[in-house]
Amino acid sequence: MRSDDTFLEWLDTLAVYGIAMLKNSPLDIGVVKSLANRIGFIRRTTYGEEFSVRSRPGAKNYSYLSKPLPLHTDLPYYEYKPSVTLLHTLEQSRSKGGWNTLVDAFNIADQLRAQHPEHFKNLSQTLVNWCDIGADADKFFHNMWRAPVINLDATGKYVRINHSVPQRDSHFSIDVDKVVPWYEANATFVRMAHEQSVSFKTVPGDVLSFNNLRMLHGRTGYDDSERNVRHIVGGFVDWDIVYSRMRVLKRATVSIEETESAGQHMAVQA
Known part of the structure; x- marks a missing residue:
């Protein structure tokens, strides 16, 4: 992707629709970091700057198993969790499986708000413990954050969705009478997400x-x-960095257009 116009189109699509696919990238292990550096810089997490998702016998992280990986968001146990996920396919399984599944959880939340307001209230107001305890290579970690499944700002707009069964702590620090209603709400949310998810297999x-x-x-x-x-x-890359890059690219485009317009005006006067 040598053109800044194409690069900006990719970022614009990602910002508007929440998803974008780049095709025919090099089969080079450094592509993700190269893209992140072109945006600004990569977001380092507990698992390093880049991570390789492949089957590992005996792995404790669901991502590193060849078993089905349920719908989830990455790293819900971070207070400031990574905003944009980049996944580069180097090799793809020739088996019938390995299909990606995706769904717009903001849209699911909209439907839940309209059709099941009490469920929406439970998922947007009940604090849930999200955690990740373990080790990667020689680094041990104990990450934890408390937040609802549906996070709203002061005006009621969506901030983020948290959902990952393996990372939801076994401790649920809420009143007993609120437990069953929360699970019913969460089950409805998950069912709707599965029913409306799309599947495709990357190459x-x-x-x-x-x-x-x-x-x-x-x-x-x-x-x-x-x-x-x-x-x-x-x-991962953060939206702050993505939006910064988009503004720079758009300003550069405007400057070029203004320069060309000024040149044409001077040519007419001459």
């Missing part, structure tokens, strides 16, 4: 990018062997 060279504050994503299970490997390289 080597695809870079899937999506809004991690808005979209739920998952993956169907797949068969993995030495001759049938699925390898995805991922990374």
Whole structure:
């Protein structure tokens, strides 16, 4: 992607729709970091700057298993969680599985607000403990954050969605009489998300990018062997950095147009 116009179109699409796909990128392990650096810089997390998603026998993280990966948002246990997820397909499983699943959780929340207002209230007001305890390589971590599934700002607009069953803590610090209503609300939210999710299978060279504050994503299970490997390289970028880059590119475009217009005006006067 050498053109700034194409680069800006990608970022614009991502900002508006919450998802965008780049095709035919190099089969190079450094593509994600290169894209992130062109935007600004990559967001480092507990799992480093980039992460490789491939089947690992005995892995404790769901992402590193070949079993189905339920719909979720990444890193809900971060107070300031990464905003944009980049997933570059280096190798794709030739088995029937390995399909990506995605759904716009803001849209699901809109429907929940209209059709099940009490469920919406429970999911937007009840604090949930999100956590990730473990180790990656030689680094140990204990991440935790308390926030509702549906996060709103002071005006009622969506800020972020938190949803990940493996990262929802077993401790639920709410009044007993609120537990069942919350689970009923969450079950409705998850059911609606699954019913309206879309599925597709990426091919080597695809870079899937999506809004991690808005979209739920998952993956169907797949068969993995030495001759049938699925390898995805991922990374994160923050919206602050994306929006900054978009403004710079748009300002540069306006400056070029103004310069060309001024040149044409001078030519006419001459």
